[in-house]
Amino acid sequence: MKFLVIGGDAAGMSAASKAKRNDSSMTVTVLERSHDVSYSACGMPYNIAVPERAIEDLVVRQARVFREKQGIDLITGHEATAIDPAKKRVFGTTDQGVSFEMAYDKLLIATGGSAIVPDLPGFDLPGVMVLKNLDDGRRLKAYMAANGVRRVVIVGMGYIGLEMCEALAERSVAVEMIKPGKGFLPWLGEPLSDVVQQEVASKGVKLHIGCEVHRIEKRGPGLAVICDLGQLEADMVLVAIGLSPNSDMAGAAGLGLSVKNSIAVDRTLKTSDDHIYAAGDCADAYHVVTGEKTFIPLALRANRAGWAVADNILGARVELDGVAGTAVFKVFDLEVARTGLFPKEAQQAGFDPVEVVIESRSRAHAHPGATPIHVRMIGDRKTGRLLGAQMVGKEGAAHRINAAAVALHTRMTVASFSQTDLAYAPPFGPVWDPLLTAATQLLKKIG
């Protein structure tokens, strides 16, 4: 059995490692176009915050460990460019410009995603950065060091933008953020979004919301972002408006694509070809709340999917439940967490969403150091099901969200969730956990 993996990050290396553990006699080959494998991409903002820290600190396992200790044929600097599913062959080019081709019995496409860059003038100028892979982080740190960057404009206000905003502020870099459309974090709903917006603004970050970017121009040694407002000057621009799946090669090979052009896979991670699997940021997933396909590229899913593929190529039938849309990020002193659907998504999925927003406290009555915790909870009027929750607070939001995430996996009703026996002690929350208070209020609205 020859198992070929395209892409050496979370999904690819998880699959390769587990495949070898499953059957050490298997030939496992990984093609990686860069020279970085198995690194914590999510850790980049925290690394960038500290100029002295090497970006290589984020490498979880060195390439030579995979090669020498695990017996994986890990080939870096090799980019796969085409797949022939009929002949079961992959074609590509090395970073030396040499063509290669390779046969497989089972193939895993783990090509990840790419930062989306708008098709507008000037987004290809030096100093316009994205942050997806380790090379991006390396380039960005080097650029900041070489150019003495003191002013940055971040295009986009998603979680990577916000994490980077904090990282840059830690380096005393002046940050402006800009996005089109209404609202700061529209998916959070106004009350919670306002809390986060105030936190970010209070740290001196200038936010330009509802402001369209037209182009980027060179301006002296720096750059100017031309937008509805006029122009924002910067030494560097970071584009953080989202991620698109690297699925062109899969599409060209005739594999079925899905939401946002991600590669369509079934619950066993198999594509429309019986011998080809896809996992990680290039592939879709089932959403446990809607039961429908979704594209939510996150690290846990990538790792989990990689493991499942390693089992399934050997004839197992590991089916993944799907994703709940659980995510968390830190921005300055706040934890922002979500799971499930927000009302607009719920409506689009055919639910009849009802929501509540409550404010509770992070510690018990009379316990020193308590700070506000804000919860938005969404339920379905028709079935009474819990559909989603979002939380914002200085402490206790990040891990609390998991209780709601588990409830979504089991399609729990708001009524049942409101009865759960959650932990209480004065240093950690009120007697009624903020999630329980939200559920109790939501239950009244559902009626």
Add this chain to the structure above:
Amino acid sequence: MKFLVIGGDAAGMSAASKAKRNDSSMTVTVLERSHDVSYSACGMPYNIAVPERAIEDLVVRQARVFREKQGIDLITGHEATAIDPAKKRVFGTTDQGVSFEMAYDKLLIATGGSAIVPDLPGFDLPGVMVLKNLDDGRRLKAYMAANGVRRVVIVGMGYIGLEMCEALAERSVAVEMIKPGKGFLPWLGEPLSDVVQQEVASKGVKLHIGCEVHRIEKRGPGLAVICDLGQLEADMVLVAIGLSPNSDMAGAAGLGLSVKNSIAVDRTLKTSDDHIYAAGDCADAYHVVTGEKTFIPLALRANRAGWAVADNILGARVELDGVAGTAVFKVFDLEVARTGLFPKEAQQAGFDPVEVVIESRSRAHAHPGATPIHVRMIGDRKTGRLLGAQMVGKEGAAHRINAAAVALHTRMTVASFSQTDLAYAPPFGPVWDPLLTAATQLLKKIG
């Protein structure tokens, strides 16, 4: 309708308040033997830690608010001593020694629990304290102030003992703790128990484990705890070996009793008498994992049960799901959390328990400030069900346990739980949440 409540703490006042909200025309009378109502008993150790803080800071709502704003006939200093279910009357004595009697249509017994004191010589000496109600806390603080307490022996190593150990250490009081039997926190299992024991010992607390107490004697201005070891001298002794339900009056009235003599109630909180309910630390509950009766007196259950009673006396049929045995406490720098069954309990309940213990980290790879998180997880070999989890760590244990608690309510298998989409960001944990790592390992053992 005359609704009479015996006991003015969490369960009793929750029921009285909700009953008035449900039907403002109802006559709601609460008999409370002390003069304290509606206070945060769990906050006492944190209050005791600070000599200047008044114990009254723990009062959540003043008696006059219940009387004047909520229209509840709240009568303090009145102890109920007997119930005649046939005549629907309650008898008692005031703290002035005057007898009284009172009729009811529906009765709630919310008499709470009492700290267990061993029937041994000297446990009635001045300076031997317990900590259950606000009067206990008041007495303890006054005793410490009046006697310049510098050395305390705590009999028992449960969570109240440990919280008090931290509180006393904050006041620079030298603490020794003593308990009979094997193990420091035997329900945690050795690896996790050892972590907590080391933390406590590292703060200078002397632990005498497996050491039987024989009696307490007066020794000069202080006390001596006579035990297997010889004697431990102290200015004050705190007895914290558990809680027994205040159910004598209920038992004398012929109501059915249950586990540890708690008052037996059905899912609607009704006792064996159709007109009498019981809630709070005096009553039993169903355990969501075993489906059997249990006695786990905790604040959330008391509040929740009080609310349900207020609905049910009006003819509703609110059924409580039960308790999962979720609990958390802080001791020095550690969070200790649990939910569900530990292996011995699981075995006694007829399961075939399998356990794993894993060590993970509180933050991601390469993220500064990460500390160990220890997880023990228990599953059932026969059904694959998740039965319980315990966690110890400096951060992220307290709220994480709730994810497992929700899983217990829905009788989730370890396999399903291992697939849940839990939150990840570098400041808050590794990609695989410690609970997921434990579940994945446990799954292998269950096979």
